[in-house]
Amino acid sequence: MHDPLASLGLLALAVFATIIAHGRGLLVRMGIEAVLLLAIGTYLLWRGSSPLPHLGSGSSGLADAWLRALVVVWWLVGARLVVNVIVFVRGRDQKSREARLFSDLASAIIYITAIWIILNSVLDLNVQGLLVTSGVIAIVLGLALQNTLADVFCGLAIGLEQPFHVGDRISIGDSVEGVIVQMNWRSLRIHTDDDDIATVPNSLVAKGLIVNRSVPTRHRVATVETVAPAEVAPETILDLIWQATLLCPSILSVPAPSITLCRTDLVSNTYAARFSVSDSSIVAAAKSSLLRQVRRLFRYGGIGRPHPMSVGELLRSLTLFEALSQEEVDRLARDLIVQSVSPGDTIFEQEAISSSIYVIEAGVLELSRESGQSGSRVLGRIGAGEYIGELGLITGSPRSFTLKALTHGKALELPGAALAKLLHSNAALNAEMERSVRKGLAQIHRDDAARDVAPTDQPADLFAQIRMFFRV
Template structure:
């Protein structure tokens, strides 16, 4: 016997509230959606039991067609809302950060199964239709569709398998066998989309990914390890070459110190030896630039130590290579520096004879921040690190290698050194003292302009590098320019 039916108005009001409530909270937080859904489900359960009995065995009012239809709608709504609540509960363990755009293949599959079960329950319990016949008919249709869509289904099931394993996610950088590399921008049921380094979008079906080799560049970290190989003539001592190659890595700011770069002698020959330099960078975006910079620094080290990268073809091995030198001569060193390129050769040689050779062991201080500048220093060999004290902490500004110079700002302004210079490796420096350089600058306007431009570039770099320096600033631009002009006066 059916329970006494409630009025059609109450049923209409309940169904309208259910529809409006679920629509209003569609974009609300998950906890609010779950709480509201549970409230409506409890309310709907009470109404369903009172009007039609248990939802698995409902009894509808046959005297009034309108009331009977609304009772059927009420029970159908109970099954659908119950299925939605179950899907929400099952998705909680799989909940991921919103805004990723990633298709939750596993949870979507579970949701589909639950909703299909809810629809079949409605067909069986509400409309009293034979479910077995429906399933048999749908099975035949499923076989036909599977044969027609076998490639698409292969992508879908491969996507499900990959989604369960979860080897990558949105934003990861991956490499796929077949020279496809880039950042994942979308994952869906059939494929993934990758933004390549050429700013193209590559769409790769899931079935191909399931069979291919995939390397995730972002996990467990974004760090990238790589190596370059360089060759030089066999007459160069391996210990010296390996030390110079390590110094070249020190001059590349984005090469990580941990793990430390390594240098190996990989091949020996009659004419040339090969060396492998292994290094790491924090991100793939830095890799190309650091490989290029590292090779440039290697060439610079070889040039300033007179090491050939290769021997001329057909030349004899014995006695051909230039003799190895600890550093270039002062004359050769000045000729290599663009700052003194405008000087005539005889004036440059005369200036070179006034240079003072100084040697520093590792960790020895070359210049201290705040002390008076003595002259212009030119690095002939080794690596020097510059740092500044800011807010009570030492901050590394940069490093200098063979051919670099420093000290222009304090030399021209007669002010204190803006930073501290410390030898990282065994270093050989040449110093041009102020009293030796001042008469030449007064007589050579082009050299004076070049030195002034170098000093101003150095000041601009320091200003960008630190908002506040512990040492006294050199003053406003007008005052700084006046100090430089005063230096050039005889």
């Protein structure tokens, strides 16, 4: 005789074990399910039955009902254990764990198979007849859900081919570009550069042109076109555009930018700058920065102007000297010392005494600092229309960086004595000059160098030194 209390106790144990396993780690759940599966299977074999189809000895009455319940539990626990094993095996690959499409598909197949066995072999229900009867319903549902089914099967095809993974940056045609944050049965969720979440059906993904921006690297190549007057020698324009790429920190030096003349006519020439950046998200910013630098270098190079920019005009265009009159600017221009530089020439060395301000008339110069065991570190670059050295001149501290030329160019040296003499004769300029120095601290591409030159962390002390310098 079969004792129904033993079966009831195992059923209660199964319910209790399921509650205990809920919320636990995957390995803990797998261990509890394996022990429960072994216990129920051992009990069934001991009672002369088996959970496998058509192998158990049938019984009748209440005992048979309890045994059937145990077999149902055995199949459900077994299906759950197999699903967890699949999740554990695929979970070792981070991308496979995030792309849950195949794990969900395998789980669905396992559960459907287990339920079919339970209905057909354990509970002796005529599943085949039920399937035939529901054929018409299946056809109707298939027609109603054809778009959803298309997304599902396209998702399966994408999962088999694996052209991308969660975390990759992709573009789909000309409509969507961004980083994949989720892949599921029906669609992709893409985090765009506009900080939106775009949901794209898998059927559209499968039909569209997919470009994976993360493979083999996240580097992105971009092109910017510039128009210049035809009367200017192409060599001059090519050199200025190349200098502009050197002044854009986001443009990679390897591979080197490529500057070409792509179109020409009687009035103007069109030039193309092809460059690389580290990530697609900064392409727009890199293009904008390059165009601004090209425009600035064209201005200081005299491109598109009726005559080249004079030294006086160069000084008047600088923030530091915008408060000076034309006569005062001319006096400063007469005191300038012109230095023609070639690539590799040193303008001044680190730890040198600060005695002059340098205004860049042409070319690109690089600021670097030697820092012990770590070697030389690049702080930044400056080009035509920028200046350096005013804070060190005012505070009297040694240079904290080395200034070297990257290209051919000209640097205009303004001795500190000439500036002090000019300001001494016009005390009303002190406040204006202090304001200019404040603006110079925030000037683009010079923040790091400005902080390095300043020997004090207290702005009040710094500007007290500025006022003292101006009133010498």
